Amino acid sequence: MERTTKQRTAIQQCIADAGRPLSPQELLEHAQGVVPGIGMATIYRNLKAMLEAGDITAVSLPGGCDRYELAGHGHHHHFHCRSCDRVYEVHACPGDMQKLTPEGFLLESHELTLYGVCSHCR
Numbered sequence: 001m002e003r004t005t006k007q008r009t010a011i012q013q014c015i016a017d018a019g020r021p022l023s024p025q026e027l028l029e030h031a032q033g034v035v036p037g038i039g040m041a042t043i044y045r046n047l048k049a050m051l052e053a054g055d056i057t058a059v060s061l062p063g064g065c066d067r068y069e070l071a072g073h074g075h076h077h078h079f080h081c082r083s084c085d086r087v088y089e090v091h092a093c094p095g096d097m098q099k100l101t102p103e104g105f106l107l108e109s110h111e112l113t114l115y116g117v118c119s120h121c122r
Contacts, residue, residue, distance in 0.1 A: 008046045010034040012055065012070070021059040021067030021078065021087045059087060061113060077112040083121035090114060 014030040015022055022030070024043050031038050047068055050056045059067040061080055067087045077090040094112070101107045 005046075007031070007035055007038055007042050008050065010038070011043065011046050012050070015056065015068060015070055020089055021069040023065055023067050023085075025065075027068070061087065077114070079114040079116065079118070081118035081121055082115055083117050086118060088118065 010031045011027055013034070014027055018026075018030070024040065024047065027047075028038065028040055028043050031043065047056070050068075051058060054071055056068045057071050057073075059069060059078055061067070061078075064080075064085075069089070073089065075093060077093060079088045079090050080086075081088070090112075097110045098107045
């Protein structure tokens, strides 16, 4: 069992406070306000441990770095702002995607990412 450190607590709190998936760089910037001197290596080491423990999940976007959010949000999708590069959670789903699957195929899951400009950038 991993011990809880002030760095890990700060990272988890930053993700919770943001209410959206954060990149490692965003985490570093936020966590430095709580734990001065925290470095990128510490961010990555803790992200790895938190992923392995199931505390967080990775949000993978094509052509970009992973973002991280707290685990347990249930099924949801994401919106990626092309202006500020932030990712937001979208708690809606268009529904049954099986009808889009080729005949004879069995759909097991899906991911949907919307792209555009967030309200702040707009």
